[in-house]
Amino acid sequence: MERRKILLSEDEIPRQWYNVLADIKMNPPLGPDGQPISPDMLAPVFPMNIIEQEVSQQRWIDIPEEVLNIYAIWRPTPLIRATGLEKALGTPARIYYKYEGTSPPGSHKPNTAVPQAYYNKVFGIKRLTTETGAGQWGSALAFACSQFGLECKVYMVRISFDQKPYRKTMMQTWGASCIPSPSTETQAGRDILAKFPDTPGSLGIAISEAVEAAVSDTSGNTRYALGSVLNHVMLHQTIIGLEARKQLEKIGEYPDAIIGCAGGGSNFAGLAFPFVLDKFNGKKVDIHPVEPAACPSLTQGPFAYDHGDTAGYTPLMAMHSLGHTFVPPPMHAGGLRYHGMAPTVSQLVVEGLLDPKAYGQMATFEAGLLAARTEGIIPAPETNHALAAVVDLARQAREEGKAKVILFNWSGHGLIDLGSYEKYLSGQIKDFDFPAQDIEDAKKILAEYPKPQIIRSR
Amino acid sequence: MERRKILLSEDEIPRQWYNVLADIKMNPPLGPDGQPISPDMLAPVFPMNIIEQEVSQQRWIDIPEEVLNIYAIWRPTPLIRATGLEKALGTPARIYYKYEGTSPPGSHKPNTAVPQAYYNKVFGIKRLTTETGAGQWGSALAFACSQFGLECKVYMVRISFDQKPYRKTMMQTWGASCIPSPSTETQAGRDILAKFPDTPGSLGIAISEAVEAAVSDTSGNTRYALGSVLNHVMLHQTIIGLEARKQLEKIGEYPDAIIGCAGGGSNFAGLAFPFVLDKFNGKKVDIHPVEPAACPSLTQGPFAYDHGDTAGYTPLMAMHSLGHTFVPPPMHAGGLRYHGMAPTVSQLVVEGLLDPKAYGQMATFEAGLLAARTEGIIPAPETNHALAAVVDLARQAREEGKAKVILFNWSGHGLIDLGSYEKYLSGQIKDFDFPAQDIEDAKKILAEYPKPQIIRSR
Numbered sequence: 020m021e022r023r024k025i026l027l028s029e030d031e032i033p034r035q036w037y038n039v040l041a042d043i044k045m046n047p048p049l050g051p052d053g054q055p056i057s058p059d060m061l062a063p064v065f066p067m068n069i070i071e072q073e074v075s076q077q078r079w080i081d082i083p084e085e086v087l088n089i090y091a092i093w094r095p096t097p098l099i100r101a102t103g104l105e106k107a108l109g110t111p112a113r114i115y116y117k118y119e120g121t122s123p124p125g126s127h128k129p130n131t132a133v134p135q136a137y138y139n140k141v142f143g144i145k146r147l148t149t150e151t152g153a154g155q156w157g158s159a160l161a162f163a164c165s166q167f168g169l170e171c172k173v174y175m176v177r178i179s180f181d182q183k184p185y186r187k188t189m190m191q192t193w194g195a196s197c198i199p200s201p202s203t204e205t206q207a208g209r210d211i212l213a214k215f216p217d218t219p220g221s222l223g224i225a226i227s228e229a230v231e232a233a234v235s236d237t238s239g240n241t242r243y244a245l246g247s248v249l250n251h252v253m254l255h256q257t258i259i260g261l262e263a264r265k266q267l268e269k270i271g272e273y274p275d276a277i278i279g280c281a282g283g284g285s286n287f288a289g290l291a292f293p294f295v296l297d298k299f300n301g302k303k304v305d306i307h308p309v310e311p312a313a314c315p316s317l318t319q320g321p322f323a324y325d326h327g328d329t330a331g332y333t334p335l336m337a338m339h340s341l342g343h344t345f346v347p348p349p350m351h352a353g354g355l356r357y358h359g360m361a362p363t364v365s366q367l368v369v370e371g372l373l374d375p376k377a378y379g380q381m382a383t384f385e386a387g388l389l390a391a392r393t394e395g396i397i398p399a400p401e402t403n404h405a406l407a408a409v410v411d412l413a414r415q416a417r418e419e420g421k422a423k424v425i426l427f428n429w430s431g432h433g434l435i436d437l438g439s440y441e442k443y444l445s446g447q448i449k450d451f452d453f454p455a456q457d458i459e460d461a462k463k464i465l466a467e468y469p470k471p472q473i474i475r476s477r
Numbered sequence: 478m479e480r481r482k483i484l485l486s487e488d489e490i491p492r493q494w495y496n497v498l499a500d501i502k503m504n505p506p507l508g509p510d511g512q513p514i515s516p517d518m519l520a521p522v523f524p525m526n527i528i529e530q531e532v533s534q535q536r537w538i539d540i541p542e543e544v545l546n547i548y549a550i551w552r553p554t555p556l557i558r559a560t561g562l563e564k565a566l567g568t569p570a571r572i573y574y575k576y577e578g579t580s581p582p583g584s585h586k587p588n589t590a591v592p593q594a595y596y597n598k599v600f601g602i603k604r605l606t607t608e609t610g611a612g613q614w615g616s617a618l619a620f621a622c623s624q625f626g627l628e629c630k631v632y633m634v635r636i637s638f639d640q641k642p643y644r645k646t647m648m649q650t651w652g653a654s655c656i657p658s659p660s661t662e663t664q665a666g667r668d669i670l671a672k673f674p675d676t677p678g679s680l681g682i683a684i685s686e687a688v689e690a691a692v693s694d695t696s697g698n699t700r701y702a703l704g705s706v707l708n709h710v711m712l713h714q715t716i717i718g719l720e721a722r723k724q725l726e727k728i729g730e731y732p733d734a735i736i737g738c739a740g741g742g743s744n745f746a747g748l749a750f751p752f753v754l755d756k757f758n759g760k761k762v763d764i765h766p767v768e769p770a771a772c773p774s775l776t777q778g779p780f781a782y783d784h785g786d787t788a789g790y791t792p793l794m795a796m797h798s799l800g801h802t803f804v805p806p807p808m809h810a811g812g813l814r815y816h817g818m819a820p821t822v823s824q825l826v827v828e829g830l831l832d833p834k835a836y837g838q839m840a841t842f843e844a845g846l847l848a849a850r851t852e853g854i855i856p857a858p859e860t861n862h863a864l865a866a867v868v869d870l871a872r873q874a875r876e877e878g879k880a881k882v883i884l885f886n887w888s889g890h891g892l893i894d895l896g897s898y899e900k901y902l903s904g905q906i907k908d909f910d911f912p913a914q915d916i917e918d919a920k921k922i923l924a925e926y927p928k929p930q931i932i933r934s935r
Contacts, residue, residue: 023546028484091557099549166561185899189855391650395550396550437893441649
């Protein structure tokens with residue numbers, strides 16, 4: 020039998036996450052005064068055990084037993100050879116995907132939702148607030164909170180809330196509450212609505228609302244949880260790449276190219292960072308984050324200090340950014356509608372260790388449909404961005420006659436996103452124009468902030 | 478670490494299905510003349526390789542390599558100990574579930590869709606027609622046909638079509654077409670619509686339409702595929718129980734009770750039949766098919782000869798049935814809205830080897846919500862029936878202080894059924910009255926048919 024799937028046993032699951040901060044130097048986050056912030060300044064937002072993880076330089080960090088116990092519901096996830104896709108493309112490339120859609124909410128997001136809920140619980144927190152774009156992160160945190168008996172409140176970007184009504188039901192089924200953002204419940208939401216009553220919302224706005232809701236609870240029982248961007252989120256997601264590396268080792272393969280879609284950067288980093296470590300140690304591998312052409316932070320945005328949210332509540336972080344006032348067009352990969360990019364991912368791009376790509380949404384749905392019909396799994400619209408790059412690379416391998424090994428992250432299934440497939444299949448989806456003017460405007464705002472250093476870690 | 482998940486490696490997947498026909502005697506299917514039908518009479522409906530499997534008495538049947546190769550996308554499936562549910566119920570019972578929701582369409586249905594598409598392809602068939610209730614089967618066949626390059630047309634019960642618009646999109650994404658049933662495309666559909674223009678439809682009606690569409694294609698390129706009831710379908714599903722038995726063996730457990738929801742019987746039989754074989758060999762185990770109280774074929778329907786479809790196109794089969802004219806109320810577990818029950822399952826009930834139970838839909842959603850919040854996976858509304866029985870049995874074990882081992886089939890996730898959870902959470906779901914009068918009416922029709930023998934196989 021053709022070997023299509025490589026599994027790890029339940030005993031082979033990695034017991035530690037990989038922390039890329041041990042291997043790169045970073046520009047520090049800055050406070051309102053332009054000075055590096057201290058960990059305790061984040062204490063109203065996150066519990067101290069997570070803040071410690073956020074700034075830790077330790078290369079390997081133990082995964083708590085309680086987290087492994089919940090990971091076991093769906094991890095280790097399978098690594099699958101995409102023989103159907105290879106055949107359809109007539110490529111000599113060997114394509115493997117790490118499939119993260121087997122988790123209860125259907126994406127990679129619980130990899131960090133579970134430890135975040137755990138650390139908050141241990142710290143004595145009773146209630147978490149968060150934002151969600153496509154709904155994957157909000158669902159994941161709702162699931163994780165139900166496992167630890169925490170309350171959970173989710174601010175969901177309005178366009179996704181409207182496009183995907185069942186996401187709200189999913190969170191409610193797990194006991195969480197979910198409202199569209201911008202809402203009238205927060206000052207940040209009210210300010211935006213006053214200026215732009217018809218705004219589709221954005222992750223940046225929803226983050227402002229969720230942070231405000233957390234810090235304004237004077238009981239001290241509420242904290243905020245973020246589904247991407249921050250160092251500890253990337254850390255938790257490395258379970259993906261660590262498993263994948265073990266799985267490829269089992270069959271004596273090593274990737275020539277690694278691909279993941281990138282919005283805030285978490286599923287990409289989760290797969291890629293363990294291989295970045297190999298790259299530090301001399302391995303040769305091309306690593307591609309793939310973003311929407313209509314929200315091109317890595318390929319068009321400057322490397323600059325910027326806020327993580329629209330209202331400017333968060334510290335300034337050194338990252339590739341389109342500017343925190345940029346509202347991405349209402350494309351269907353809601354999880355990629357973010358103005359910035361994880362500082363760790365951004366730093367690795369600055370250092371030339373990653374090679375980002377961008378695709379319009381038509382190309383991504385075309386690749387997604389091909390994958391659904393050849394590999395059998397309907398991909399999340401976010402994953403379709405990775406697939407567009409995979410298809411290009413596999414075709415290139417055919418032209419060059421090279422048996423390249425391509426590894427990509429199938430970050431989630433699209434069963435909650437069938438509304439977008441319906442629109443695509445009925446010809447109602449189009450590419451959005453490249454928002455050149457918006458980006459120029461954003462750059463002007465970024466010009467007011469301190470400039471990050473261009474650091475070469477090695 | 479508390480061991481929550483038991484996996485099989487990709488090499489440990491069973492290579493043969495178990496055929497219960499080797500171990501029980503059955504009343505033969507009858508033709509319109511009241512005489513046993515011969516295999517060639519089914520040739521316009523099914524390809525001969527499937528008909529041979531339908532009547533085979535061979536105990537173990539090899540799974541083709543091509544089928545194993547596609548099973549590998551999601552099989553072997555995990556066996557998970559429901560420690561969260563156990564804790565919530567305060568039960569000494571050890572509860573395990575076999576999780577079939579990891580398949581691309583999210584249920585157990587591809588276990589038979591894939592071999593059915595394969596055997597049709599091998600036989601030279603180009604196009605399959607089928608019916609679907611909740612949409613799980615139609616999606617599964619659409620997925621399987623896309624893997625083998627077959628055309629696929631699905632007649633979907635109207636109430637489910639309306640309740641779950643994204644099911645259609647799912648099938649289209651895999652390249653299939655899907656229309657609501659009854660439709661005006663077939664004589665059977667037109668007849669029903671003339672009599673009952675507002676009918677919610679039923680599996681029985683949709684089967685009539687799909688069979689008619691297959692046999693009326695005079696090119697000979699079209700056949701029909703059924704997602705439950707028939708012997709070969711039960712056969713293919715036994716991969717579930719065979720895997721589960723291996724997984725329990727690994728940890729030295731054997732179930733005291735086995736539970737699965739039952740509409741046509743396929744997910745139940747898939748888990749249970751390998752343990753029925755153990756029972757023939759002297760093992761003691763209680764086995765419970767669980768059906769909706771509003772569609773109680775096993776607990777209220779007589780064991781009788783009846784048609785599998787509403788129009789009476791299919792042979793007469795000896796089974797527990799509410800009568801082929803019975804249209805179940807529009808409850809949310811669409812996959813359980815079927816008037817009959819697999820002849821094999823029915824025969825085992827007649828022989829006293831199975832102990833069926835029935836639950837109203839309120840109790841099933843209550844159990845489903847508890848499971849979602851404790852085990853983390855949102856169950857399909859069909860699975861909620863199994864869960865209602867599991868909860869009862871686990872509470873009983875608590876009262877008796879017995880550390881019973883309970884195994885059940887978590888037949889699918891509910892991510893495409895969130896509309897029903899929304900209705901449940903907002904108080905819009907109720908129990909349907911027990912359809913006593915409808916059943917009396919149906920019995921009158923059944924009284925006209927030949928009577929099956931009451932057979933004791935041993």
